[in-house]
Each structure stands twice: as C-alpha cells, then as structure tokens.
Amino acid sequence: MNLWKRLICTCRRRSPWLFHMNSGSCNGCDIELVAALSPRYDAEQLGVRLEGSPRHADIVCVTGPVTRNAVSAIKTVYGQVCHPKAVIAIGSCPATTNVFIDSRTLAGPLEKHIPVDVFVPGCPPRPDAIIQGVAKAAEILAERGMKPPDAESAPAVEEAQP
Amino acid sequence: MNLMTALARLLIFPGLLFAVPAAWFFLWVERKAVALMQERIGPPFMQPFFDFVKLLAKNTPPRRGIGGMLMRAWPLIAVSGAAGAVGLLPVLPSSGGFEGDLILLLALLELPSMCIIAAGFSSRSIFGEIGSAREAALSVSYNIVFLLAILSVASSQHTFRLETLASMPDSPLRWLGIVAILVCLPAKLHINPFSLPNAEQEIYAGPMTEYAGPELAMWELAHGLEWVAGAGLVATLVAPHIGKGWLAAALFIALSLVMVLLLSTLAAATARLAIDTTVRFYWQCTLIFAVLAISSALFMRFRS
Numbered sequence: 001m002n003l004w005k006r007l008i009c010t011c012r013r014r015s016p017w018l019f020h021m022n023s024g025s026c027n028g029c030d031i032e033l034v035a036a037l038s039p040r041y042d043a044e045q046l047g048v049r050l051e052g053s054p055r056h057a058d059i060v061c062v063t064g065p066v067t068r069n070a071v072s073a074i075k076t077v078y079g080q081v082c083h084p085k086a087v088i089a090i091g092s093c094p095a096t097t098n099v100f101i102d103s104r105t106l107a108g109p110l111e112k113h114i115p116v117d118v119f120v121p122g123c124p125p126r127p128d129a130i131i132q133g134v135a136k137a138a139e140i141l142a143e144r145g146m147k148p149p150d151a152e153s154a155p156a157v158e159e160a161q162p
Numbered sequence: 163m164n165l166m167t168a169l170a171r172l173l174i175f176p177g178l179l180f181a182v183p184a185a186w187f188f189l190w191v192e193r194k195a196v197a198l199m200q201e202r203i204g205p206p207f208m209q210p211f212f213d214f215v216k217l218l219a220k221n222t223p224p225r226r227g228i229g230g231m232l233m234r235a236w237p238l239i240a241v242s243g244a245a246g247a248v249g250l251l252p253v254l255p256s257s258g259g260f261e262g263d264l265i266l267l268l269a270l271l272e273l274p275s276m277c278i279i280a281a282g283f284s285s286r287s288i289f290g291e292i293g294s295a296r297e298a299a300l301s302v303s304y305n306i307v308f309l310l311a312i313l314s315v316a317s318s319q320h321t322f323r324l325e326t327l328a329s330m331p332d333s334p335l336r337w338l339g340i341v342a343i344l345v346c347l348p349a350k351l352h353i354n355p356f357s358l359p360n361a362e363q364e365i366y367a368g369p370m371t372e373y374a375g376p377e378l379a380m381w382e383l384a385h386g387l388e389w390v391a392g393a394g395l396v397a398t399l400v401a402p403h404i405g406k407g408w409l410a411a412a413l414f415i416a417l418s419l420v421m422v423l424l425l426s427t428l429a430a431a432t433a434r435l436a437i438d439t440t441v442r443f444y445w446q447c448t449l450i451f452a453v454l455a456i457s458s459a460l461f462m463r464f465r466s
C-alpha cells in the first residue's frame with residue numbers, strides 16, 4: 001500500500017458523514033441518533049457530520065422496522081450514496097423488526113433489502129453505542145474503499161434522475 | 163505588475179500556496195469556535211483536510227451530456243474565481259497591482275455565488291433549484307449594499323486601485339464602508355443568519371444536493387477560499403500597511419483570523435432567517451447606510 005492510499009484510508013476513517021434514514025421507526029432511535037450528535041456526546045470529535053443529501057454521505061443510518069412503503073425509498077437512497085459506503089442498522093427494529101414482528105405492513109428486516117455492515121442493538125440504543133457503531137462502520141468503510149465497487153453485494157437500483 | 167509578480171501572487175502569497183491551507187484552517191476555526199461555544203471539544207485540527215481528501219477519493223454518479231459537463235465545470239470555475247480574488251488582495255506593500263484591480267476583485271468575488279446559482283439549476287434537482295432561487299434573491303439584495311460600500315470607499319480616494327485604497331489615510335468614511343462590508347459578509351459566506359441557500363436539512367443541501375465526491379470537495383474548497391478572500395478584504399481595508407514584508411503578512415493573517423472568529427460567533431449565536439426577512443433587512447435597513455456613505459463620498463469629492 002503506497003502513501004497516497006494510506007492517506008485516503010486514514011481520511012475515510014476520520015471523516016464519516018452520515019445520512020439518517022427513517023424507515024418507519026417509533027422515533028425513539030431517531031432521538032438517540034440526534035442525541036449522539038448533540039453537545040453532550042459530541043460525535044463531531046470523530047469527524048462525524050450529519051448530511052442533508054445522500055450524495056454527500058458515506059454511511060447510511062437506518063432506523064425503524066422497514067415498512068412496505070419504505071422499501072423503495074431505502075433502495076433509492078442506498079443507490080444514491082456513492083462508493084465507498086456503509087450501512088448501520090440502529091436499534092433492534094431494523095435487525096429483527098422487534099416489537100412489530102408479524103405486522104402485515106412490514107417488509108423487514110433491513111438485511112433482506114440492502115447489505116448491512118454494523119448492527120447497533122437496543123430499543124433504543126444509547127448514544128454511546130451509536131457512536132461506537134459509527135466508528136466501527138468508518139473502519140469498515142476505509143477497508144472497503146481499497147477495493148473496487150462490488151456489484152454483487154449491492155442491490156439493483158434505478159438511479160434517481162439527476 | 164509584471165508577469166513574475168502576478169504569478170507569485172496568484173500561486174504563492176497570498177495565492178494558492180497560502181490560501182488553500184488558510185481556507186482549511188479557517189473552516190476548522192469556524193467549526194471549532196462553534197463547538198467551543200456549545201461547550202464541546204469539536205473537530206480535530208486536520209478535519210477539513212481529511213474531509214477534502216476523502217471527498218476527492220469518492221466516486222461520483224455518472225453524468226451525461228452537456229448538463230453533466232456543466233455540473234463538473236461549475237465547482238472548478240468557483241474555485242479559480244475565489245483563488246484569483248485571494249491572489250489580488252494587496253497584502254504586501256508595493257507588491258504591484260494595476261489601475262482597476264478593485265473591479266476585477268469584485269467580479270471574482272462574485273463568481274462563486276454565480277456558479278452556485280448555475281450549479282443548482284443545472285443539477286435539475288428541485289431542492290437545488292429552490293436553493294439557487296434563494297441564492298439569487300440573496301445576491302441581488304446584499305450586492306447593492308456591498309458594491310455601494312466599496313464604491314464609496316473608492317470614490318473618496320479617486321481610485322480603483324487596491325494598493326492605494328489599502329494605504330489611504332484614516333477617515334470616518336472608510337469605517338462606514340467597512341461596517342457595510344461586514345454586514346454583507348455573512349450573506350456572502352452563507353453563514354447564519356443568512357444561510358438560506360444551503361439551508362441544511364430544510365432543503366437538503368440546496369444547490370449542492372446532487373454533488374458528490376471530488377465536485378463537492380471543490381465546492382468546500384471554494385467556500386474556504388471565499389472565507390479567506392472575504393476576511394482578507396476587510397483585513398486589508400482595516401489595517402493600513404504597517405512595516406514591511408513579513409510584518410504586513412502577519413498582521414493580515416491575524417486580522418483575518420479575528421474576522422473569522424467574529425463571523426463564527428455571529429453564526430453560532432443566531433438562527434436562520436426567512437428569505438423575506440433577509441431581503442427586507444438588506445433593502446430597508448442597510449441600504450440607507452450605503453446610500454449615505456456614497457453620497458457623502460461624492461460630496462467630499464466635489465468639495466476637495
């Protein structure tokens with residue numbers, strides 16, 4: 001690995017930009033994610049920034065049990081994030097559909113639709129746990145960036161009109 | 163100004179070699195100042211550099227046709243405009259310059275915001291278009307005040323040459339002009355309370371919504387260079403040339419830093435205003451001062 005590649009690797013690890021995606025969560029996890037960015041927990045120390053557009057983001061944070069309505073939105077957003085990217089499932093909902101299991105309005109869990117890198121369990125998880133998950137995802141991201149984009153792991157998504 | 167000094171100013175000091183690290187440093191100061199005011203630790207010192215390199219190494223979505231080419235071109239034009247504006251600042255005494263370089267500086271300072279307007283529309287994203295429309299409305303309102311303020315300073319000195327302006331004797335008119343420029347700078351830099359065009363979360367990322375990877379890195383750099391140019395312009399007008407060489411340079415850097423701290427404090431302490439309030443603020447409250455400044459400048463000119 002030459003110097004430039006090592007530098008890029010470090011930079012990816014030190015600057016994870018998040019995009020927050022709510023797929024029908026009860027809002028508990030969303031509040032905790034926002035708390036992780038608040039002055040008390042100060043995730044900006046790790047270079048974390050919450051971005052408004054998925055085009056800018058490196059890491060997609062999904063909360064909620066993936067309702068049927070949310071499936072196409074999740075796939076579009078996942079397709080809009082540029083390589084390299086990682087996905088964090090925040091809370092027990094995207095991992096197992098949690099208390100909403102067997103609901104007929106659900107199409108979860110999240111792993112059925114997009115590849116997930118880090119699970120942060122809890123209902124809701126504590127902000128410290130979310131920050132740890134982001135740090136872990138940033139490391140995965142840095143390693144993934146060394147390889148060319150993997151066509152198989154990514155679901156086929158139609159590109160949104162530019 | 164011969165070719166060698168022009169190149170040295172554009173590429174070394176206060177041009178690219180100084181301006182790019184300074185842009186990153188100012189972006190860090192802005193974020194760190196906000197963090198300290200919120201009793202946080204905030205981002206590490208190298209953060210803007212990390213962000214820049216990371217974005218450079220990211221992929222961009224495929225862009226086709228003329229629209230795609232334009233989308234790639236706008237950030238580069240914005241960066242070169244802002245870098246050129248920094249290069250024109252009369253930091254070092256007797257470093258050259260030419261009659262009318264003030265006009266060129268104003269045009270170059272305006273280039274990034276023109277590019278932002280065009281970029282939002284050529285991205286064809288609805289959020290980009292809203293952001294661009296806001297930027298256009300904002301630009302029309304603050305630019306009148308900004309240009310009138312600079313014109314009043316220039317006409318009181320009978321010159322459009324930056325070097326002469328920077329070394330002019332102290333007068334109340336200059337301070338009036340500087341205050342007017344200061345009022346316009348937050349809008350020019352898109353920081354709170356005038357962060358309407360790129361209103362984060364409200365309209366996603368405004369004109370930048372569709373930009374990714376290296377293009378976004380260039381926008382960040384252009385934004386940083388705008389900070390250097392804007393703060394530097396005020397710094398050169400505030401401090402007449404004291405001493406020679408490195409002393410003038412050090413004073414310029416220190417004053418720019420003070421400006422950045424001042425503006426970040428303002429950004430941290432205020433919330434975003436709505437577009438109609440902003441436009442009203444510039445047209446109703448500040449325009450009258452700018453008109454006063456230019457009329458007194460003209461008056462003084464006829465008297466002398």
Ligand code: SF4
Nearest residue numbers: 026028091092093123
């Ligand atoms: S994990 Fe718990 S807190 Fe989070 S969205 Fe699901 S039910 Fe709500």
